[in-house]
Amino acid sequence: MALFAQVVNWLLKSRSLIRESQNIDLKTTKLALESVAFSFVVGSISSRTTMDQAAAAAAKLASINQLDAEKALHIEAFGNNCLVVSDGKISFWHESIRDYFAAFWLFRKLYESPGSIPLEVEKILYDVRFREVADLLIALLATSDGDMLQVLFREKLPRGASSIENIRATSLLARILKTGKAQGAKFTSDDGKQIEDALRRYIDLTETNLLTMSIADRREMLRAAGSLKKDFRLYGPPGRRAVETASPRVKIGKFPVTVQEYGRFLNFTAAGGHAGSAMKWQADHLPVMWDTQQDTLNAPVSGVDWQQADAYCRWLTVQMRSEHKRWSKIVVRLPSCDEWRSMTGLAPVENRDLKRWSGPFVSRFLAPVDPVGVYPERASPYGHQDISDGIWEWIGPSLDVRIRRKQIVSSEIVGGLHITFVKRVRGVLASPLVGFRIVFEDAV
8 A cells, every 4th residue: 555655646746846837736636536536447437538528527526627627637647647648538557546546535435424434435345346446445544544444344244134235244344354454454353253253154155055146246255255264165184175086096176276275385485394305495486476366365376387386286295194194195296187187077088178279378368366166066077166267277297397398277168068278388387377286196
C-alpha cells in the first residue's frame, strides 16, 4: 500500500506547477481522478470513453464543475501521467493505479455515511470482479483508520442460518483480517475467534456441498478457507491425499501441489535444510510471483521450473521416510506421461487421447488463481481433480537430467473424455502457467 501511495503522490506532485497555472487545486484533481476511476471499475464508462465524456461523468459523480474536471483530467493525461489518451480515448496508464483511485473514492463514501455501509461499497466488497479494489479499500482503512475497519468488520459478521450470503460474508471477514494485519491493523483474539466460529459454521468444503453451489460461490468459500490456512482438505501429510491408480504400488496426488504445501518446503530450506542428500537448495530460489501466490494458499503452485519440482519431490521423500515407518520405502517423484494419462482412466496404449500442443503457449491457459477442487464434477474416473482447464504440469522423471527440454502436460474435456496435451519446453522454464503434481510409489 505504501508503494501505491508513493507512486501516486509522485505522479500528482509532478504536475503541481501546471495545475497552479490552470487554477486547478489538488483536491479537485483527486476528486476527478477518483470518480473517473470508480466509473471505469463499475462500468458506467467504458474503454471507448472520450475526455469530454469522462469529465462529464466525474463532474456528475463528484459534484464538481465540469470545466474544472476537464482541466484536471487534461493535466493528468499530458505526457501520460496518471491518465493516457490514445486515439481520443482516455484510460489510466495502469489498472493498479485506476483501482487505487477507485478505492479512495469508496473510502470517501464511507466517511460521508457514518454508521452505515453505502451501496457502492457493498457492491464492491462482495463482487469477485472488484476484488483488487476491495482489498485496496481494506488496506486504506487499515493504514488510515483502524476504527473504521473495525466498524466494517463488525458490520459484516455473519449471523443466522447457513446461506450463500453468510458464506460470502465469512470470505470477506477472512480478507479483512488477512489484508488488515498485513497493513499493520490490530485485531483482538476475539476477532480471530469469531472468524473461526464463522468458518466452522458456514464453510463446508465437502464435494457434495460444492456441487450444490455456483462456481463463483465455490471460489469464495474455498478462498475464505485457504486465506486463513483452514482448508481441511490440505491437512496432514500429502501422501494421505494421494489417489490410487491402476497400479497397486503407485498413487498420484488428488490435486496439484498447492502454494501452501510448497511453502512448507521453502520454509524448511530457508531454515537451513536442503532438498535431500543429493542437492542443496538456495532458500531465495522462489517461484515466479511468489508474493502474489500467497493470496490463494490453496491454489496450485506455479512458476516453478523442472528442477524446483524435482527438488520438492526429493525433499518430501526424505521427510516422509523420517516421519513414519509405513513410509520407510516411499519414493515421491514426478509422474511419467503414461502415469499422468492413466489418471484419465485410459490405458497407456490408447493413443487417441494424446495430442501434441503446437499453438501459442501463453494463450493456452490463463495463470491459475482458483483454489484446487473448484470443479469436482470434472474429476477423473479415479477421483483426481484439476487435470483439465487448469495449469500445465511438469512430468518426469527424465532418464538424463542433462536434457534441457522437459515435458509439460495438461488436458481438457472433449466429449466427456479428458484429452491429454503434451508440450516439450526447456526445463528452466518458470512460468505462471506451469505447476506440478506428485506420485507416491512404494519402492519394494
